[in-house]
């Protein structure tokens with residue numbers, strides 16, 4: 001059975017008529033054409049599909065569309081402002097915090113969510129917050145460094 005669901009994605013109002021059990025990941029990638037959000041485990045374990053819902057990191061492969069009524073979704077495509085990348089994206093580039101890049105959108109969204117709620121996290125806190133986002137390429141040390149650098153840049157007014 002199809003549900004009518006209205007919510008916003010990257011500041012734009014969207015309206016979908018889909019099975020309410022459809023997962024947000026597939027609505028983003030298929031109905032909305034936003035393929036920056038990645039599918040990996042599909043079971044809520046890896047974090048590749050992480051987006052923000054009302055500013056908090058959420059695994060979109062687990063989120064039902066029917067639970068999004070009136071909520072705000074932000075994906076990796078929605079981070080740049082006026083052609084400028086988000087400071088977390090800039091920090092990932094600067095720290096070379098990726099290899100294949102498949103985990104990167106989810107990592108960036110997890111980090112953006114963390115820094116929105118905790119602008120000055122300790123190194124331990126960053127490690128803890130990012131450890132459930134998996135990187136098969138072993139880029140975690142550089143990812144953690146990038147998140148710390150982004151936090152410092154954002155506190156300094158860089159973004």
Ligand code: FES
Pocket residue numbers: 038039040041042043044045046047048049050059060061062
């Ligand atoms: S694809 Fe969603 S957590 Fe792995």
Ligand code: FES
Pocket residue numbers: 097098099100101102103104134135136137138139
């Ligand atoms: S950079 Fe390849 S999985 Fe993380």
